[in-house]
Amino acid sequence: MTPIIFHNPDCGTSRNVLAVLEAAGYRPEVFEYLKTGWTRELLLTLLTVSGLTPRQALRETKSPAKELGLLEDGVSDETILAAMLETPVLVNRPFVVTDRGVKLCRPSELVLDLTDRYPPGPFAKEDGQLMIDADGQRLI
Numbered sequence: 439m440t441p442i443i444f445h446n447p448d449c450g451t452s453r454n455v456l457a458v459l460e461a462a463g464y465r466p467e468v469f470e471y472l473k474t475g476w477t478r479e480l481l482l483t484l485l486t487v488s489g490l491t492p493r494q495a496l497r498e499t500k501s502p503a504k505e506l507g508l509l510e511d512g513v514s515d516e517t518i519l520a521a522m523l524e525t526p527v528l529v530n531r532p533f534v535v536t537d538r539g540v541k542l543c544r545p546s547e548l549v550l551d552l553t554d555r556y557p558p559g560p561f562a563k564e565d566g567q568l569m570i571d572a573d574g575q576r577l578i
Contacts, residue, residue, distance in 0.1 A: 461557030
């Protein structure tokens with residue numbers, strides 16, 4: 439299995455997810471979507487398979503969502519999707535794709551649901567919160 443991560447290296451959650459995958463022995467394909475942007479087909483596929491609407495995947499903080507009026511009631515999913523395609527930072531991250539499915543891995547430990555092995559323990563997030571104990575058991 440080769441995981442795919444739609445990654446923002448400036449995001450701590452995204453860095454944590456990538457670190458989990460690499461520590462577990464995977465060599466993920468990394469797409470820095472802020473550089474490459476999104477295609478409508480790809481973004482719709484990620485949203486559909488992960489069971490999210492554009493509104494649910496909208497990054498509300500540290501993005502121009504509020505300034506663009508996207509947080510207002512009544513803004514359609516089509517309007518949000520169009521804005522995401524135009525301004526990739528509006529998409530929350532990271533999305534991860536594996537043989538086990540697609541998830542918006544926020545919080546970062548959700549990536550463990552998509553893998554068939556964990557990193558050797560103990561393994562902690564950047565903030566020091568332990569994810570995997572010394573016996574290799576998932577804690578969160």
